[in-house]
Amino acid sequence: MRKILLAAAALGALSLAGCGGKGDDKLGDQAAEAAENKAEILDExxxxxxxxxxxxxxxxxxxxxxxxxxxxxxxxxxDVNADAMSNAQKDGLINGQ
Incomplete structure (x- = not known):
C-alpha cells in the first residue's frame, strides 16, 4: 500500500511539473525519474x-x-536553457554529478 501511495504522489508531482516558465521542464522530469528509479531499487x-x-x-x-x-x-x-547545455552538463544536472 505504501508503495502505491508513493508512486501516486510521484506521478502527481510529475504532472504538476509541466507548469513552469520558458525553460525546458524535461530536464526536471528526467531528474525526478532518475531518483524514482534509484528509489525503486532501494524498495526492492x-x-x-x-x-x-x-x-x-x-x-x-x-x-x-x-x-x-x-x-x-x-x-x-x-528555467534552464537546455538547448544551450552540452549532453554532459545535462547528465550532470539530472544525475547530480
Missing part, C-alpha cells in the same frame, strides 16, 4: 530485508524520492 532491496535494516532502506528510498522532487522543482524554477 528493502523487500528482501527485515527489521531495522528494512526500515532504514525504506527511509533511504523515501529520502531519494524527496530529493528527486526537490531537484525537479529547482530545475524547473531555474
Amino acid at each position: 532491496i528493502a523487500d528482501n530485508q527485515s527489521g531495522a535494516a528494512e526500515d532504514a532502506t525504506e527511509a533511504q528510498a523515501d529520502a531519494t524520492r524527496a530529493a528527486g522532487g526537490a531537484k525537479e522543482e529547482a530545475i524547473d524554477d531555474a
Whole structure:
C-alpha cells in the first residue's frame, strides 16, 4: 500500500511539473525519474530485508524520492536553457554529478 501511495504522489508531482516558465521542464522530469528509479531499487532491496535494516532502506528510498522532487522543482524554477547545455552538463544536472 505504501508503495502505491508513493508512486501516486510521484506521478502527481510529475504532472504538476509541466507548469513552469520558458525553460525546458524535461530536464526536471528526467531528474525526478532518475531518483524514482534509484528509489525503486532501494524498495526492492528493502523487500528482501527485515527489521531495522528494512526500515532504514525504506527511509533511504523515501529520502531519494524527496530529493528527486526537490531537484525537479529547482530545475524547473531555474528555467534552464537546455538547448544551450552540452549532453554532459545535462547528465550532470539530472544525475547530480
